[in-house]
Amino acid sequence: MDHDVDRTPEPAWVEHVMWWHVYPLGFVGADIRPTSSLDSGVEDRPVEHRLGHLDGWLDHVVDLGLNGLLLGPVFASSTHGYDTVDHFRIDPRLGDDGDVDRLVTAAHERGIRVLLDGVFNHVGREHPAFRALAEHGPDAGTAALFAVDWDGWQPGQPVPVGSFEGHDILVALDHSSSATEDLVVQVMTHWLERGIDGWRLDAAYAVPPAFWARVLPRVRERFPDAWFSGEVIHGDTAQIVRASTMDSTTQYELWQGIWHGIADRNCYELAHAIERHDELLATFAPSTFVGNHDVTRIASAVGEGFVPHAIAVLFTVAGTPSVYAGDEFAWTGVKEDRVGGDDAVRPTFPDGPPEVTGVAADVLHAHQALVALRRRHPWLHRAHTDVVHLDNTALVLRTATDREAVVTALNLSPEPVVLPAADATRVEAGAGDLRDGTLRLPAAGWAVLTR
Template sequence: MPHWVSDAIWWQVHPLSFTGAERTALPPGEVRHRLPHLQRWLDHLLALGCNGLALGPVSASGTHGYDTVDHFRIDPRLGDDGDFDALVAAAHDRGIRVLLDGVFNHVGRDHPAFRAVVEQGPDAPTADWFRLHWPEDWTPGTAPGADVFEGHDLLVELDHSSPAVADLVTRVMTHWLDRGADGWRLDAAYAVPPSFWVRVLPAVRAAHPDAYVVGEVIHGDHPRIVAEGGLDSVTQYELWQAVWHGIAERNLFELAWSMQRHGEFLGSFVPWTFVGNHDVTRIASAVADPRHLPHALAVLLTVGGTPAVWSGDEHAFTGVKEHRAGGDDAVRPPFPPDPTGLSPLGAPTFALHQELIGLRRRHRWLHTAAPEQVHVANEQLVHAVAGEGQRLLVALNLADTTARVPAPGAGAVLAGSATVGRGGVELSAHGWAVLEAAPDRR
């Protein structure tokens, strides 16, 4: 993993929705210069405590960004190469790394490679890019059957056994790293054979050894995917699920179990951690009780991982993901032209993010710190993290009443609120705290 990632905390944005772009591609020749909108939010990112900008798709697409039609061109709804270069330069001037979203599992039906198949048939030079099913009575202009991504007919899956596809992805990744990007999030990496990345990443890393590569993985053998694919990391959906669901259901045994598995992951790689992103219900809505939003953030920012904050979560935006056309709209709203347009109602949550991110920055060793369970009950959880001769305790109470929980060695309260007593701490109803602790001498 590149050395700089140990200090990275990402602010994640879906550029098309963030900037209020049109839902579908512009007519040929038209361009809207919207990436400068994002540039005006870079100081907000820094004020939050982050130092990385994780962008959703910026390549030309037909609709939401994940139906790519040209990997080498900025989506005209966002701007052009000049706008991209200016954004990257402005970010780098502030010490901000830029991560791009690589949509390499599938393309849109309007991608020239698929259009060539429709027009030219089995003899098209790009026919081996896809897994196709030709009708016996095929005629030019008729689309053959094709494997698609998770039932989405507009997303035609690439054939990752094709050398031409490996060459395409290698060239795309290298092209945008050459232009200043610092790394890639590999969209739907769980659907791509790890062996494919073995054919792609060596050439990419030879040209850009400091690039960070994280795969989107929802389920499966995470350590194997990282090791066999040669990735730096994968997304930690298991922890995300346990955080919001364990809190919403007041079942912290679920969270404790997932944190134990998370600790096992940390033995082989450092996961990308989050409590919200462009594909899921916002954390302020998911936890059900707004008094428990701090509990989710306290977990995210005290366990090992490379954390990411979904844009808007730092101001307690709400929104429920729905599995229907337009079901992402609530979690991907357009943002004001600059941060002055945000409601002051979100200021306390912004300050809470600053507090916890600041705490993490003062304890850099948290990046690889595996959590150790100290106490678990349905509505209370205490875990410890340790590194570099230091130790912290994190205590959570979801109950409607005060709770006293064991916290051996607890000292000063660093965040939240608690009363420290001999061998334990007292938390108010719905309270939480991060505390200094004496090192475990066992």
Template sequence: MSEPAWVEHAVFWQLYPLGFVGADIDPGDRSIDRPVEHRLGRIIGWLDYAVELGVSGIALGPLFASQTHGYDTVDFFRIDPRLGDEGDFAALIGAAHERGLRVVLDGVFNHVGREFGPFERVVASGAGSGESPLRWFRLTGRGPSGDPVFENFEGHDALVALNHDEPAVADFVTHVMTYWLDRGVDGWRLDAAYAVPSAFWATVLPRVRATHPDVYIFGEVIHGDYADSVAEGTLDSLTQYELWKAIWSSISDANFFELAAALDRHNAFLSSFTPVTFVGNHDVSRLATVLDDPRHREHAHVILLTVGGTPTIYYGDEQGFTGLKEERVGGDDAIRPGFPADGHAALPADGWNTYRLHQNLIGLRRRHPWLHRAQSTTIALTNTFYVYEVRSGADSLVVALNVGDRDETFERGRGGGAFDVLAGSARVSSGGGAAATAPTDAVTVTVPAHGWAVLGA
């Protein structure tokens, strides 16, 4: 486990900056020479909101100059002019650090936009492979007119894949990462890390840590052998997509057996690294959209903030935003909206209960920092009722989730101390129905229909 010590206490608020500040995601003028618009200050205006929410850091999506959505980077050393300039970025870093917030950037190092300088030079030279002084890309063939065709990312011709076997590419990525770390960044999310050979990360990341030993680096990995990806790539962590899927679908389908199985696998991961956990991000439909029954949305947030991991909250989820991801041009727009330019008062009134729920759950987690590495054990399990204990050493909590139409009960020994409801709603009584008095009494816990509770022993 190589992560820096500060990550044990980390809860991140994830932003997609271009959407958050209301920039045009698909501008008519796709040149990075467009006029600078100083929008990063809008993020600064929401940092106090983040602090009040309880998070300890912000994870920012793409910030560097790109042609459209940010993942087609063309200049890694320039802030996207739709967001501002390096002065605006320095002000954002300073404002975040003044509030005790760490800042993590999104590093898109698997692919680049077609106007990326080295790629433009390769194309202009008419080179196919070895003729180019910059063998940063992989030639896959020739088009009908004889033009070179290069490997791209998952069929997207606008996203040209980098050749990660080329030492110059490793040198370049190392330089980019250290450049922004030198300017105050605290960590990196590695976009599409699953598409990059682990050997590449194992070459780059130790060089980055040599000058910035406190940096936190995690990769976007969707499936595969998580533990091997972390170990072979020398990552600190990766995104726990298996748990994300199990959280919402087990609640939606009333099948807590799926969640229990996912938490068993999660335990195995926690033995070697602490995954980055989430119930929403910039690539998936909003939680409040995929969970039709509003009574059960709280359950998902409870799971996220009580199991082991480094939790990340996608902006707007703390307000119950809805949004459906669609496989079409502009299909991400609904899940990457702007936040109001004129502050909190412009947010919908019906979202503040969800915000306060997050405050309470994050507060609970921050009072129990051992949850970062805690493993879970099933106490009671049916399709609609799930009780699990999270434990690290002598510390433990019990979480009960009920998505059924009737009250559910389970028994629990008190272990020599009080058994208190720390969050949510439940009735705790002795086996005879009266309040338990003896410290060693077994107690019965009743969780109301469609309710949940976090209990401390």
């Protein structure tokens, strides 16, 4: 059983950060499933300097009002980036150390923080540490990294090691081992020394919280200003945070409440998710999102015209929000459960931001307006939200402190609606007619107001 341990407060800069989330291999147009990767070995791949493709988008990040770059996997891997073969080497399909150094420098020059994706639950089957086991068995110098029952094993037989969620190419690390602990500390500190600002901890839900509670304090000793957000899909997230010492976890329950609530025209589900979200704030500020590299894009989930409704909630409730790159243009893409089923939500990006019109322009402008509002009200990071009005197709939220308040009103109906304004006096984003303590929203309208 994991016990609560002492946690340090999150770094002060996190109250002000908002991330632009990128899946690098897809973004730069790299081959995700190279046919030769297992034959020739990743170490034999030529270095292709594609990471600079991101440079042309950093000014777009600033134009959105965002100030964080959350990168998916950038380390050498066999296929999709999560089957790591070398945590200390940039994937040659992206470039080399010089490329990532230039990207971090260019980001920091613009005031953009950089977060890397740490895949520390498992490694790829082609990782040299695991290949050594197949060759040398329990005598391999890296045997302590993996939980293996060697009883009855004979040379030439497959190594009896656990995989991650049935994925044969992903080999689980042994998180009770001090060797694994030392490796993860070494990887984290290596890249923090290179200038990154923190880590997204991939599949953190599959790792015992006690492991993080041993690792993260060691890293914070040297880098007290680093931030650590764990991917946690289910479970008691508040307890996981308390036991692990992580700063934050991904808020999948809120994401699901937002898109189901809007897509199903069921504001009760959305309100319930927000109330549950609010309960977490006594422990931590969750990492919030309406899109990422593992889920159907929000425009496909709720319809392009309702993307502003989703992000209005995202940017006016507590948490550390992120925008999945492309969602600001209302790009579509459906996640499918098959080989290549992620490709539609992980596309190649053009050299720079496209010109957009129509609904896509409306979505882009909504992002800019809501990010700007969030920038003006950083206290939203840990503020509590009350549900002021609720029916199937209309919702009014009031997120406030003793002195300030932000009101978010959504209309999912094809008819105009009149809603309580909750003492708000000015429309900051969206469109609505505010008069006599009420707000008239047009059909499928939304508005964010302040007092």
